[in-house]
Amino acid sequence: MRITLTKVRRRIFLILLAVMCGFSILVGRLIHITLIAENKAPEVLTRSIPVMPVRGEILDSSGEPLAYTASAATIVAVPRQIKNKPQTALLLSRIIGGSSERILKTISKNQLMVYIRPQGRRLDEAKTRAIRALKLPGVYLTEEGKRTYPYGDLAAQVLGVTGGENQGLSGIELMYNKVLTGTPGAIRFWANARGEEIKNTNDEYIPPQAGSNVELTIDRQIQQFADREVASVVAKYQPDHVTLIVEKPSTGQILAMANYPTFDPANWGKVPQQVYNRNLAIWQTFEPGSTFKIVTLSAALQEKQVNLKDNFYDPGYYEVAGHRIRCWKAGGHGKQSYLNVVENSCNPGFISLGERLGKDRLFSYIKAFGFGKKTGITLPGEARGILFNLKKVGPLELATTSFGQGVSVTPIQQVMAVGAVANGGELMKPQIVKEFVDSPTGQITTVNPTPVRRVISPQVATEVRATLESVVAQGTGGNAYREGWRIAGKTGTAQVVENGRYSGQHYIVSFMGMAPANDPQLVAYVAIDYPRPKGTPVFGGVIAAPVVGSVLADSLQYLGVKPSVTGIAKKYRFGVDPVLTAVPDLSNRSYKDATRTIIESGSLLRLIVVGSGPYVTAQAPAAGTKVEQGGVVRLYLGPDPNASMPG
Numbered sequence: 001m002r003i004t005l006t007k008v009r010r011r012i013f014l015i016l017l018a019v020m021c022g023f024s025i026l027v028g029r030l031i032h033i034t035l036i037a038e039n040k041a042p043e044v045l046t047r048s049i050p051v052m053p054v055r056g057e058i059l060d061s062s063g064e065p066l067a068y069t070a071s072a073a074t075i076v077a078v079p080r081q082i083k084n085k086p087q088t089a090l091l092l093s094r095i096i097g098g099s100s101e102r103i104l105k106t107i108s109k110n111q112l113m114v115y116i117r118p119q120g121r122r123l124d125e126a127k128t129r130a131i132r133a134l135k136l137p138g139v140y141l142t143e144e145g146k147r148t149y150p151y152g153d154l155a156a157q158v159l160g161v162t163g164g165e166n167q168g169l170s171g172i173e174l175m176y177n178k179v180l181t182g183t184p185g186a187i188r189f190w191a192n193a194r195g196e197e198i199k200n201t202n203d204e205y206i207p208p209q210a211g212s213n214v215e216l217t218i219d220r221q222i223q224q225f226a227d228r229e230v231a232s233v234v235a236k237y238q239p240d241h242v243t244l245i246v247e248k249p250s251t252g253q254i255l256a257m258a259n260y261p262t263f264d265p266a267n268w269g270k271v272p273q274q275v276y277n278r279n280l281a282i283w284q285t286f287e288p289g290s291t292f293k294i295v296t297l298s299a300a301l302q303e304k305q306v307n308l309k310d311n312f313y314d315p316g317y318y319e320v321a322g323h324r325i326r327c328w329k330a331g332g333h334g335k336q337s338y339l340n341v342v343e344n345s346c347n348p349g350f351i352s353l354g355e356r357l358g359k360d361r362l363f364s365y366i367k368a369f370g371f372g373k374k375t376g377i378t379l380p381g382e383a384r385g386i387l388f389n390l391k392k393v394g395p396l397e398l399a400t401t402s403f404g405q406g407v408s409v410t411p412i413q414q415v416m417a418v419g420a421v422a423n424g425g426e427l428m429k430p431q432i433v434k435e436f437v438d439s440p441t442g443q444i445t446t447v448n449p450t451p452v453r454r455v456i457s458p459q460v461a462t463e464v465r466a467t468l469e470s471v472v473a474q475g476t477g478g479n480a481y482r483e484g485w486r487i488a489g490k491t492g493t494a495q496v497v498e499n500g501r502y503s504g505q506h507y508i509v510s511f512m513g514m515a516p517a518n519d520p521q522l523v524a525y526v527a528i529d530y531p532r533p534k535g536t537p538v539f540g541g542v543i544a545a546p547v548v549g550s551v552l553a554d555s556l557q558y559l560g561v562k563p564s565v566t567g568i569a570k571k572y573r574f575g576v577d578p579v580l581t582a583v584p585d586l587s588n589r590s591y592k593d594a595t596r597t598i599i600e601s602g603s604l605l606r607l608i609v610v611g612s613g614p615y616v617t618a619q620a621p622a623a624g625t626k627v628e629q630g631g632v633v634r635l636y637l638g639p640d641p642n643a644s645m646p647g
Helices: 005-045 085-096 100-107 125-134 171-175 177-181 220-237 265-270 273-277 289-302 338-343 347-368 395-402 411-422 458-474 545-559 591-601
Strands: 046-051 065-077 139-148 185-190 204-206 213-216 241-248 253-260 311-314 317-320 323-326 334-337 426-428 433-437 444-446 451-454 488-498 501-515 522-529 580-582 606-611 615-620 626-628 632-638
Touching: 046 139, 065 125, 085 100, 085 125, 125 139, 139 265, 171 177, 220 241, 220 253, 220 522, 220 545, 241 411, 241 545, 289 347, 289 411, 289 458, 289 488, 289 501, 311 338, 311 347, 317 347, 317 395, 323 347, 323 395, 334 338, 338 347, 338 458, 347 395, 411 426, 411 458, 411 501, 411 522, 458 488, 458 501, 488 545, 501 545, 522 545, 591 606, 591 615, 591 632
Parallel strands: 606 632
Antiparallel strands: 046 185, 065 139, 185 204, 213 433, 241 253, 241 522, 311 334, 317 323, 426 451, 433 444, 488 501, 501 522, 580 626, 615 632
């Protein structure tokens, strides 16, 4: 075969072309690796150790922390970066304690990152400084916090609890977990594919962003008043459960929410789940009893179905659909006005009001007051309660509903419904959060009060309040009466259904109150489940009314509301109501003169002396305060108050 010069040139050209193509492919691949792989390098070669943010604080209405995170350093190790593991374990054990063998086992694990637990978590400042000074390869310090509750069990179910990773599990901690958590940071370092840190590279610290603070509407002082009264009830009556709520009716703000059983949120693992996970104030449902009569009364007055001056005869029972529903008073109350019907909490009288309204109108008001659905309070676990299906409501169901039997409601529903009466007839949404405070910027986001709807007119609301003031001054709510504070309210005593029948022993007693009656600043409600009194009748007016009376009086005084000399006069019941006496002015007198004044007054007041000296420099209660005969007056003694003080 003859090879011509043309063929040789052609072959040389093809070989050169192939070489050039191969070279171009290699160059392209090199460019691809250089440019694209270079961009991916940080993802491939960097490692991150998370730095958890400080969880936001939960504050009371004055900005005082009710829950905060105490931050402390925690040891994190990257095993593949530790060259001398036995030496590292020994040095760490000398600082943090514990077994060096156990630490060695931990840092020898085939993992990218490990925690030295438990000794290496939440270190104090001295241990933190000592570990930093060692500059051990592969040993890092990150921040970890422990939730702290400076007021113990104060509003425990409202605040809620956090888990081991600082995540919210209940209460506000759960409801606003995302707001409180913040944004994690990181410690970033360069490492090879085996996780070993690359020499001559610098670590990068990305700071975490702390969570926002959540400021509640809870007033710490009023909450403490509520807690005090709940503790007193528990000590005296050994009930199964107690819940107490205080609301500001003009805004719907919840100022106090106390429950029993309670717990310390810092040690929530020591109590049953139902204690820390159930806020009885919004979760528990039960038949309300006579406090529900406020709704029936409001509806009847709004619909002009009753004049409180009209008369009603109570023979002790009311016949409905072949059933005889009895009054709590044997033999009945006889002839009485409808004002007396309310004062006496007479069931037959309220059945008559329910019949005048009819089921459609009565149930429309019940729903308008917010019953049968959730109030929308921003706390987890709220129940909706149970109402009769209107299609299945007959004469008997209408009768029992009119006096609070057969329906199921929550404490928060009742508070908001009666809050509407206190608020001139306008229903408000309950508010538990006042504002959010952004941690980095300090920017404040305020939560505004939310009106829901008008339920009754201002005129009817005023008439209902006056009627309820009469209940306290002259009716079954007498034990809630406090001189000068014009408390209006209604008692409740409800039997509990057990095994399909109403129990003869298990009762929930309650009291709903507001004050001052002419311009309510506060609404308070207490429900006591299965009190066990000794020698005391199980009535809401006996057991629950004093609780609300004390909370309202103390809270109003704390808020600076001045006592009133007007209002409905107290009707004292001989042998039932305590005899009150005014405390005389004993300040700026000699101790002997003060003692003689008490003796001559015949008030039987008992004196307790605080301090020493010949003169009374202060007293408690203040002069003019009315207390029970035999009550205590504290005298604070000191030097002559009129003597000139040394310069």
